[in-house]
Amino acid sequence: MEAVFANEENTQISWTNEQGQVWSVPYPLVDGEIPRQIQSWMDEGNAIAPYEPPAPTVIDVQNERARRLALGFAYDFGDQRGVHHIGTTPADMEGWRDVIYYANALIDSGDTETQIGIVTDTGTTAVTAPEWQVIMLEAASVRQVLWAASFALQAMQPIPGDYADDSYWS
Numbered sequence: 001m002e003a004v005f006a007n008e009e010n011t012q013i014s015w016t017n018e019q020g021q022v023w024s025v026p027y028p029l030v031d032g033e034i035p036r037q038i039q040s041w042m043d044e045g046n047a048i049a050p051y052e053p054p055a056p057t058v059i060d061v062q063n064e065r066a067r068r069l070a071l072g073f074a075y076d077f078g079d080q081r082g083v084h085h086i087g088t089t090p091a092d093m094e095g096w097r098d099v100i101y102y103a104n105a106l107i108d109s110g111d112t113e114t115q116i117g118i119v120t121d122t123g124t125t126a127v128t129a130p131e132w133q134v135i136m137l138e139a140a141s142v143r144q145v146l147w148a149a150s151f152a153l154q155a156m157q158p159i160p161g162d163y164a165d166d167s168y169w170s
Contacts, residue, residue: 003038005051013038013048056159064164065150072121073142075135085121086135088143100136103129145170 003015006024013027015038027048042048072088086092099118106114106129115126127135149169153159160168 002049003041003046004049008051008053010051015041053161056161056163058154058159061150061153061159061163064169065146068146068169069143073139075120075138077125077131081125082122084123084125086139087121088139099132103127103132107133 003013005027006012006014011027012024014022014024016022038048070089072086072092074083075086076083088096099116102116106112106116112128112130115128116132117124117126118132146169153163153168162168
């Protein structure tokens with residue numbers, strides 16, 4: 001028989017009995033008792049193995065990348081508008097696509113003066129098409145670091161258990 005804790009809190013144990021059946025129960029049971037089969041096994045000098053979290057997967061890294069990409073970034077307009085936090089959640093990115101299309105159309109038509117109203121996480125403001133392009137360059141510099149870090153992590157064998165640590169993402 002083999003018994004292991006099934007979670008970090010050590011409140012669930014899983015064991016495989018002599019017949020190859022896998023069992024999982026709360027530990028200890030609600031009434032504070034340990035299942036007889038486990039107790040007799042422990043009385044023989046055996047111990048429940050510590051919990052070992054599953055190894056991180058590529059999907060874990062991709063989820064961390066998505067979380068970080070959605071955090072946004074600070075952009076300093078360098079004038080009375082000050083610093084704005086540019087949101088980059090999936091909903092924000094959908095809205096920014098419209099601004100990108102509009103800014104590109106203005107630039108293509110030679111218009112560098114029309115003000116485009118935007119809402120950042122900081123508040124409302126307006127930008128010209130060229131200003132929007134500068135914001136997009138800043139966004140790319142912030143976001144490309146995250147993409148590159150995620151690709152490097154995904155290529156590691158194994159992926160480090162502390163893959164979400166900031167040291168991997170800067």
